Structures are given as structure tokens and as C-alpha cells.
Amino acid sequence: MTAIHVTQYGPLSQLVVSDEGGPTGVGEGQLLVKVAAASINAIDAGMAEGAMADDAPLELPFTLGGDYSGTVEKVGPGVGGFAVGDPVIGQAIVLMGGSGSFADRLVAPALFAAHAPRAVPLIEAASLPLVGASAVQALGTLSPLRGTTLLVLGGGGSIGSIAVQLAKAGGARVIASAAGPDLDFVSSLGADEVHDYADDSWLAGLKNLDGILDASPGVDPTLYYPMLREGGTMVSLLTQHDADAASAAGVMASTQMTLPVTETLDRLVAAVDAGGLTLRIAEALPLEQVAEAFEVDVTTAGKVLLVAGR
Numbered sequence: 001m002t003a004i005h006v007t008q009y010g011p012l013s014q015l016v017v018s019d020e021g022g023p024t025g026v027g028e029g030q031l032l033v034k035v036a037a038a039s040i041n042a043i044d045a046g047m048a049e050g051a052m053a054d055d056a057p058l059e060l061p062f063t064l065g066g067d068y069s070g071t072v073e074k075v076g077p078g079v080g081g082f083a084v085g086d087p088v089i090g091q092a093i094v095l096m097g098g099s100g101s102f103a104d105r106l107v108a109p110a111l112f113a114a115h116a117p118r119a120v121p122l123i124e125a126a127s128l129p130l131v132g133a134s135a136v137q138a139l140g141t142l143s144p145l146r147g148t149t150l151l152v153l154g155g156g157g158s159i160g161s162i163a164v165q166l167a168k169a170g171g172a173r174v175i176a177s178a179a180g181p182d183l184d185f186v187s188s189l190g191a192d193e194v195h196d197y198a199d200d201s202w203l204a205g206l207k208n209l210d211g212i213l214d215a216s217p218g219v220d221p222t223l224y225y226p227m228l229r230e231g232g233t234m235v236s237l238l239t240q241h242d243a244d245a246a247s248a249a250g251v252m253a254s255t256q257m258t259l260p261v262t263e264t265l266d267r268l269v270a271a272v273d274a275g276g277l278t279l280r281i282a283e284a285l286p287l288e289q290v291a292e293a294f295e296v297d298v299t300t301a302g303k304v305l306l307v308a309g310r
Helices: 042-049 129-142 158-169 180-188 200-205 243-248 262-273 287-297
Strands: 003-006 016-018 030-039 067-075 087-091 105-109 113-115 149-153 173-178 193-196 209-214 228-236 252-255 281-286 303-307
Touching: 016 287, 030 087, 042 287, 067 105, 067 129, 087 105, 087 129, 087 262, 113 262, 129 158, 129 209, 129 228, 129 262, 149 158, 158 173, 158 180, 158 209, 158 262, 173 180, 180 193, 243 252, 281 287, 287 303
Parallel strands: 149 173, 149 209, 173 193, 209 228, 228 252, 281 303
Antiparallel strands: 003 016, 030 067, 030 105, 030 303, 067 087, 087 113
């Protein structure tokens, strides 16, 4: 078995490609999964480099990665709804009780798993769990969608691009910001208006928005509160909000902690299988090329996949 281990905190070049044996058994509430692919998220680099070592210390070594797609090999006690042979997607990050997804096999909580979509290849489905659940959960906070006007900041990103599509499918009018090279892509997803975030002149005309989904780094949320109608809602994935400032502006604001639970993942999968979701995948590399994959991840748009068992 191949697994990508963090043996010491530091640069990603220190990641260890190990052939040590991986998990073979499951405990209460767990699934043993033969991995088809994993996908890289920003948190993975932070964990490897030790950015969370003080707040969330982990026993070294540990297997990196969270998002996965694969096939169930064993079902643990107390798990319902899954059977051996089922294609699945989910989260197996060690911070949430998994064994890490950058491996040929993993153990994951069934709580954070769902049946894989049928409409996309299983390898591509590994791009979905965290970013897709983030979009679904945020839009749940902003619901109802039909007849509303939403602003999606970071519409070209992995979360924002899914949010644009889901919001449109839900009946919202969607305005989105994106980087210049992504403008045509976001338009192709169905956004009613797409603006280059580098030119903020268009923001002056926004008012009475029902909701804002902020999937972009470096945002000053107080600049956006006046664009919301009274009682409107802003949900951020990265930005922290000042509760007093939001209250003074007469809006609701929150920073989301995404929980990719089965119910949320099921809603995401249903959207994919309904044919209404375009996945943006930048590249798929063998698991052993993890260092190269991280280099691609910071230089391109779309999800980077690590394919197991090649």
C-alpha cells in the first residue's frame, strides 16, 4: 500500500511516500474504503507545514488528505446505508476521525460519507466533498433561493463555481466576481452577471441583495453589509465577521465551519446526478507525485486529484 505521510512539520518537499501497510479493519461507525482518488484542499498544506500544530496537535507520523472517492471494502458496526462494493465519496481527514485520504486504502467515519454520483467518473468525484459541501451548506444558510438575488464572491474558485451553479438551479439571480481569466468560465456556469474583482467600480451599484456568499480571501465584510437589504445574510468561508458591525448594519453575518455530513453530501450528489453541475478539475496525478500535485494546486484554477493504485 502507498500512503503519503507527514513525519515532521515543514515544507511539502518533506512529505514521505510510504509503502507501509495501511488500515485493514474498521471500528464502530466506520468504513474501510479502497481509494480511487483523493483531492487537494488548502487545509492539507497547512497541516503538513504545521500551521495548526498548536491548536490541533497530531501524533506524528500521520497520513495527509481528506477528500476521497472509492469503493467500500468493509462496513463497521453500527453503520447503515452502505454495503461492500458501494462507490462512495467523503472526508477522511485525521482531524475528523479518519485515517487520511492520500493512500490506497483509508478508514473514514460513515457520518462523513455518501454514495458517489453516477453522472461523473469515480476518480473525478473525489473533487467534490469539501468544496461541494461548503457550497451546499452556505446556500442552505442563505435559503430560500428562488426569487432572490445573491452575490458570490470568488465565483471562479472551487467553492464559488459550485455555488453559482447550485444557486441558479435553486432559482436565484446570481451576480459573481471572479479573476479576469475566469470571467468566461463563470458566465458559462449560468451567472447572470460576472465582474472582474480587480475593478471594484461595479460594487457601487449593488443594493438590496438578499444574500452574499463570500468564498474569496482577503475580504473586508463591512464594505458589503450596506449592499444587503435589511435582514439580508452574508456567509463567509474564510473571513471573520464583527458581530457588532453586522448588527449595526441590520444584517446577519457568519463564518462557516463546513461539516461534510452525509445529508449535505447527498444533496450535492443529487445535484450532480441531475446534470446541473460542471466540475472544474485542473489535473490528475498519481499519488506518488504528491509534491508535484501541490505545485500545480497553487498555480492553476480547479481541483487537483491524486489517483491511487496506478
